[in-house]
Amino acid sequence: MIKCYVAGPVSANTYILKDDATGDVAVIDCGECTAEIASALKGESVKYILLTHGHFDHINGVYELKRLFPDAKIAIHSLDAGCLSDDLLSLGRGFGISCNEKCDADVLLYDGDTLDFGDSEIKVLHTPGHTQGGVTYVYKNSLFTGDTLFCRSVGRTDFPGGSFPVLHASVTRLFSLEGDYKVCPGHDKTTTLEIERKLNPYIKWSKK
Numbered sequence: 300m301i302k303c304y305v306a307g308p309v310s311a312n313t314y315i316l317k318d319d320a321t322g323d324v325a326v327i328d329c330g331e332c333t334a335e336i337a338s339a340l341k342g343e344s345v346k347y348i349l350l351t352h353g354h355f356d357h358i359n360g361v362y363e364l365k366r367l368f369p370d371a372k373i374a375i376h377s378l379d380a381g382c383l384s385d386d387l388l389s390l391g392r393g394f395g396i397s398c399n400e401k402c403d404a405d406v407l408l409y410d411g412d413t414l415d416f417g418d419s420e421i422k423v424l425h426t427p428g429h430t431q432g433g434v435t436y437v438y439k440n441s442l443f444t445g446d447t448l449f450c451r452s453v454g455r456t457d458f459p460g461g462s463f464p465v466l467h468a469s470v471t472r473l474f475s476l477e478g479d480y481k482v483c484p485g486h487d488k489t490t491t492l493e494i495e496r497k498l499n500p501y502i503k504w505s506k507k
């Protein structure tokens with residue numbers, strides 16, 4: 300089961316994944332731990348707090364989540380991990396949304412890592428370009444793309460660490476995955492990989 304909550308200063312998506320067979324729960328990104336999110340998680344055992352990248356609008360709710368669920372493991376790509384303790388790196392300070400909280404990642408992620416989850420696993424694909432440590436999480440038939448790939452759009456590349464050619468390569472890598480996936484981005488609505496292969500105006504795709 301996957302539920303989406305829109306929260307935080309820039310309306311970022313927080314996803315709650317629950318494996319109904321085992322009760323495992325993972326939270327993907329959390330710009331703000333709203334009362335709605337906290338109540339949805341009440342009584343659950345949160346195994347992971349998975350971050351698609353380190354920008355403030357995706358991480359500022361993580362500190363509260365970790366207080367509520369101290370056993371949950373915060374996972375972020377190694378190249379974005381510094382954002383958790385530096386609100387210059389997370390861009391929060393630049394946007395006037397300072398966060399004095401600091402914490403460390405429990406799990407540093409690298410391309411190709413897999414995390415045990417329920418009766419399956421969550422796979423990590425390093426998809427930089429929006430940030431250097433951006434990742435996409437693959438869970439069953441869903442991709443959690445953060446700010447790498449959106450519905451008919453892609454992430455900005457004008458922040459520090461951003462690069463359009465790098466982002467282009469990352470999205471092309473996603474488009475090259477076999478078959479179709481539901482795409483659950485970091486902002487706005489869901490889409491599918493097949494629709495984006497055909498209609499995304501920023502990344503032209505032709506299967507070789």
Ligand SMILES: [Zn+2]
Nearest residue numbers: 352354429446
């Ligand atoms: Zn971002």
